[in-house]
Amino acid sequence: MTTEMVRADNVHKSFGSLEVLKGIDLVVGSGQVCCVLGPSGSGKSTFLRCINHLEKINAGRIFVDGDLVGYRERGGKLHELGERDVAKQRQSIGMVFQRFNLFPHMTVLDNVMEAPCRVKREPKAEVRDRALAMLERVGLGAKVGNYPGQLSGGQQQRVAIARALAMRPKLMLFDEPTSALDPELVGEVLDVMKGLAQDGMTMVVVTHEIGFAREVGDNLIFMDGGVVVEQGAPRDVIGNPQHERTRAFLSKVL
Amino acid sequence: MSDNTTTERARPEAIKAVPVRHPGRWVALGVIAILTAMFVHLLVTNDRFRWSFIFLEYQDGKRGVMFTEPVLEGLRGTILLTVSSMAIGIGLGIVIAIMRLSSNRILSSVAFVYTWFFRAVPRLVLAVLFGNLNILWERIGFGLPFGTQIGKLFGLDGFDGQFYSIKASDLIAGFVAGMLALGLSEAAYMAEIVRAGIQSIDPGQAEAAVALGMSRGQVLRRIVLPQAMRVIVPPTGNEIIAMVKDTSLVAFVPVTFELWFQLQQVSARTFVVLPVIVAALIWYLILCTVLMVAQYFVERHFSKGYGAADKARQRLRDIQVEQGGRITRTGEGT
Numbered sequence: 001m002t003t004e005m006v007r008a009d010n011v012h013k014s015f016g017s018l019e020v021l022k023g024i025d026l027v028v029g030s031g032q033v034c035c036v037l038g039p040s041g042s043g044k045s046t047f048l049r050c051i052n053h054l055e056k057i058n059a060g061r062i063f064v065d066g067d068l069v070g071y072r073e074r075g076g077k078l079h080e081l082g083e084r085d086v087a088k089q090r091q092s093i094g095m096v097f098q099r100f101n102l103f104p105h106m107t108v109l110d111n112v113m114e115a116p117c118r119v120k121r122e123p124k125a126e127v128r129d130r131a132l133a134m135l136e137r138v139g140l141g142a143k144v145g146n147y148p149g150q151l152s153g154g155q156q157q158r159v160a161i162a163r164a165l166a167m168r169p170k171l172m173l174f175d176e177p178t179s180a181l182d183p184e185l186v187g188e189v190l191d192v193m194k195g196l197a198q199d200g201m202t203m204v205v206v207t208h209e210i211g212f213a214r215e216v217g218d219n220l221i222f223m224d225g226g227v228v229v230e231q232g233a234p235r236d237v238i239g240n241p242q243h244e245r246t247r248a249f250l251s252k253v254l
Numbered sequence: 255m256s257d258n259t260t261t262e263r264a265r266p267e268a269i270k271a272v273p274v275r276h277p278g279r280w281v282a283l284g285v286i287a288i289l290t291a292m293f294v295h296l297l298v299t300n301d302r303f304r305w306s307f308i309f310l311e312y313q314d315g316k317r318g319v320m321f322t323e324p325v326l327e328g329l330r331g332t333i334l335l336t337v338s339s340m341a342i343g344i345g346l347g348i349v350i351a352i353m354r355l356s357s358n359r360i361l362s363s364v365a366f367v368y369t370w371f372f373r374a375v376p377r378l379v380l381a382v383l384f385g386n387l388n389i390l391w392e393r394i395g396f397g398l399p400f401g402t403q404i405g406k407l408f409g410l411d412g413f414d415g416q417f418y419s420i421k422a423s424d425l426i427a428g429f430v431a432g433m434l435a436l437g438l439s440e441a442a443y444m445a446e447i448v449r450a451g452i453q454s455i456d457p458g459q460a461e462a463a464v465a466l467g468m469s470r471g472q473v474l475r476r477i478v479l480p481q482a483m484r485v486i487v488p489p490t491g492n493e494i495i496a497m498v499k500d501t502s503l504v505a506f507v508p509v510t511f512e513l514w515f516q517l518q519q520v521s522a523r524t525f526v527v528l529p530v531i532v533a534a535l536i537w538y539l540i541l542c543t544v545l546m547v548a549q550y551f552v553e554r555h556f557s558k559g560y561g562a563a564d565k566a567r568q569r570l571r572d573i574q575v576e577q578g579g580r581i582t583r584t585g586e587g588t
């Protein structure tokens with residue numbers, strides 16, 4: 001078996017009195033692509049944000065590459081990690097957002113170079129070469145000097161992917177990366193993601209693109225009401241759902 | 255097929271229509287022209303303005319009142335006071351805005367109370383108050399808090415726990431008092447401006463930065479503040495310009511080397527009133543014009559990535575990048 005890149009054990013998360021995650025278990029092997037499906041409000045984004053500690057979980061454990069996320073366990077007691085240690089963990093987890101969230105005051109190239117230069121303090125020339133290569137790879141070699149506001153949505157999302165990749169993460173999280181895009185732009189972003197998957201990147205992808213999940217996903221989980229209702233190989237879950245809720249959801253999105 | 259037919263069709267004649275007339279604009283222009291002419295006529299022909307007194311010679315062998323030594327000294331004072339109190343105002347204002355937005359309740363309440371107090375008290379009252387602070391303390395210095403009381407507790411009468419102290423009237427007198435009064439009051443207003451700027455930025459920006467592993471300080475310095483500047487700069491321009499004029503309040507501290515005070519002195523000596531006011535007016539106009547020009551450039555700097563003028567410059571840069579041969583154009587999209 002491959003090594004575990006992400007392991008979630010019985011993860012619970014509440015916002016005030018609203019319990020959003022009610023015991024999520026998940027294992028994503030190294031180099032695997034896990035797709036997350038589920039209706040709006042089922043807690044998909046929240047779960048993804050817990051993986052890089054943008055949200056603090058209330059119970060359970062999340063491990064990324066064997067390290068407990070956000071805490072240190074010593075003598076049977078959990079100690080919260082300081083800002084610096086949390087930031088360190090996040091450096092190896094790339095995240096791509098539904099709304100791109102590029103930095104509008106920086107050029108495309110600066111967007112990609114910012115974190116490696118400022119956070120990892122790598123030499124600028126080296127980062128620059130790598131950033132250019134990344135942008136070339138997502139098909140944006142000609143737009144390095146532009147500002148995000150001058151790009152189409154699909155181009156912006158590809159820059160966002162390059163920005164995350166420039167930190168050389170071992171895990172990539174995608175939160176509905178194509179949901180804010182016009183239909184004809186979805187393909188170009190999915191193509192980049194397919195390429196990443198082929199290169200062996202471990203990815204957790206929240207998406208409504210059933211075709212992508214079926215083609216690229218190694219594993220698919222269906223979430224509803226804060227629990228994993230069903231999981232398995234995408235072909236099985238999509239082709240032959242076992243649960244009523246999964247069937248109802250799939251009949252709407254297919 | 256249909257493509258072909260459209261491209262081959264003759265281009266129709268360009269539209270040459272008679273534009274809509276705006277008679278109201280011409281009437282307005284006429285009225286304004288007449289009013290301007292009347293005003294210029296007044297300036298030129300009414301010799302009570304005494305332009306030579308203002309510009310050339312206000313007493314035998316002395317330069318015009320705008321350029322005499324005490325007035326120039328006052329001008330320098332006004333500029334220095336504006337710069338230093340705005341430096342305090344902006345620096346402290348940013349700190350207070352960050353405190354106000356902090357999740358630490360104590361810090362945010364301290365910031366709230368600060369803005370509440372300094373926005374409530376008129377600057378004139380503050381200026382007079384700071385001018386008289388030496389009534390409260392004879393000496394000001396660094397040392398143990400409650401040093402004297404601690405000394406008494408241990409039966410040491412002369413002990414005051416001070417490492418270093420200075421006579422209060424030396425430290426906060428005149429210029430420093432005026433600078434503190436204006437600067438501390440300004441910080442309260444700047445804090446609100448900066449807070450509004452920071453809050454105007456999409457939280458997704460900070461989130462994306464944090465997800466890349468940036469620290470809170472880096473997020474603020476590199477991502478949030480530079481974007482917030484677009485919102486912060488225009489009202490800050492207002493504040494600086496208001497400050498140039500508010501420096502005249504320190505005459506009540508009293509601070510003597512300040513533009514308005516110096517010009518008043520000239521008035522008092524020469525019994526000439528109107529031309530002195532006009533001279534002051536001209537100086538304030540000049541200062542504020544310079545500031546507005548500066549603001550224009552600062553705004554332009556922080557609007558990188560937004561707006562049309564920027565796009566034009568960007569296209570130029572694109573071309574240079576391509577010509578530099580550094581990046582070869584590859585197939586767009588996939």
Ligand SMILES: Nc1ncnc2c1ncn2[C@@H]1O[C@H](COP(=O)(O)OP(=O)(O)OP(=O)(O)O)[C@@H](O)[C@H]1O
Nearest residue numbers: 015018020038039040041042043044045046047176
């Ligand atoms: N910061 C927050 N404070 C309070 N409630 C929140 C917060 N973030 C999310 N929630 C709530 O948690 C629930 C799950 O939200 P989440 O964004 O994880 O859903 P989702 O599955 O990603 O939905 P969508 O498909 O619409 O993105 C929702 O009911 C939402 O209102």
Ligand SMILES: [Mg+2]
Nearest residue numbers: 044045046176
């Ligand atoms: Mg979501």
